[in-house]
Amino acid sequence: MEVPILKQGAYLIASIQSALEDEDLMLLRNALITQVGRTRARGVIVDVTALDVMDSFATRTLCDLAYIIRLRGAEMVIVGIQPEVAVALARLGLKLEGVATVLDLEEGLAYLNQKAPASVKGNHSRG
Amino acid sequence: MVRTLEMEATARSMMDEGTPADTSALLTALVDHLHKNRTQLCEEWAKRITAARLLTAMTRDEIFAETTAVYNNYVDALESGALEVLQAYARSLSERIIPRGVETHEVVGIVLLLRDVLARSLFAKYQNDFSMLNRILDAYEPAANRIANTVAVGFVQERERVIREQQEAIRVLSTPVLQVRERLLILPIIGVIDPQRARQLTEQLLRGIRTNRAKVVVIDITGVPVMDATVANHLVQTVEATRLLGAMVIITGLSPEIAQTLVTIGVDLSKMNTVGDLQGGIEEAERLLGYKVHPIGELAQSA
């Protein structure tokens, strides 16, 4: 199942629609890395609103993803963790260390505007 | 009233006595007697209820209306042997009278008084035929007791249900999540928290964060005298879950005892944002949100 990646200004938004299997995760990772490189995106928003369960695999994967994206020079933020999922993560002791988490898309964009502001000069290629 | 074979069998089993033909005939005689003397027996009953000072929360008209209904249901139950209708009536009666403040002993009392009134009337009717009186009482007693039981238990169950609902309501009310400013929520907790309340607290808080899009939450535990390790864990998990929703947490009113409990369960207090009192916590929250806090004196000067 492919994850749709949208571009919003200098940022990329990946909305995870359903639980990702190993393979899909690899595809997402590669797709994001490619897109970040191609678009010179300054930030990536991963939207997990549709995930009704997040286990240690999910948290591990997201942490790894954030690490790799940062290596590519972009900031990552996770948005839309459902309250019940947040409770489960807290109770299981699963931490999303090193990754920013905010309430929703709006907050995600605000976060990136602050942390990784889009450069004024933009992404125009110059001759 | 139409009686099916099934009803007859149930009536017989309720009676638990004698040969089928015998019990059936007794039952018929009994019910006939109760139908014929309805008005008089109902009045006698109402008189006894008042004399025993029961149902003081209700008016005479109300008592009359309910006693008539109970009497009819009682006789129907005796006749049909079917308790379902009586159970349903007991529940609906309880729903009506519990809010009026009628207590368990009153309900048990009036049902027993009815039993007495009916028994006495049987004594009076069959006083000249001792063996007949015995046989009819043998048929009447188990049935009457079963009915008294049904009504009383129905009332108690309804009462317990109401109490549970009220407790739930109190729990919810006593943990209000307040929006003080935009993006700022305050959760003042008062009293002793048990794990169930802690769970509810967390759910209400997270829901509140989503609804209000809060970025800072001040949890005030000034009013919490003591917290055991289990609940302390819950608190820590609540803070954790809140962070996952992108909100910062400030804890205020942390007593030395509770601080000790937190340390004991392995919490690094230096990682937690704690402020002495609620006022201080709100100021800190506003600072985090970017509000400029002017003490009143300053404002007056610059005016």
Place this chain on the structure above:
Amino acid sequence: MAKAPRIQYEPASSSRSVEMSTKDGRGETRVTIRKYSDILEARQKGRELAGELGFSSTDCTLIATAISELARNIVLYAGQGEIRLGTSSQMGNIGVVIRASDKGPGIHNIRCAMQDGFSTSRGLGLGLPGVKRIMDEFEISSRVGMGTTVTAKIWKPR
């Protein structure tokens, strides 16, 4: 601004339900775990069961998450196994029982696996300490070369 869409639960593939998960005589639901999609099936079944028993929706998510951890361990380390979901009642209270079993390589050092540090975000965590934390009862037995069985129970809060 984008509004959070309703949570979408994974629909259990109906054809797979017939072959992969069955309710046996004891009223247990069994899900064969072989691939990643079976993990979804197991957790959906778990969520349904918990919902039927009247667990709060937060607890249903908790239970689904625990099942996810256990099922994933089976896929990652044993290749194949089974998750059995059942109910239990004791002293008027009701609970969910999760039995995860496999005939895989087994765990060398259970104590190590049950330590918190073992499931950090970088390492090959088994997620077991977390499951133990949220379940009311937790039992694990494992023999190297024979397999592993984890039995966990969670009671409905009164």
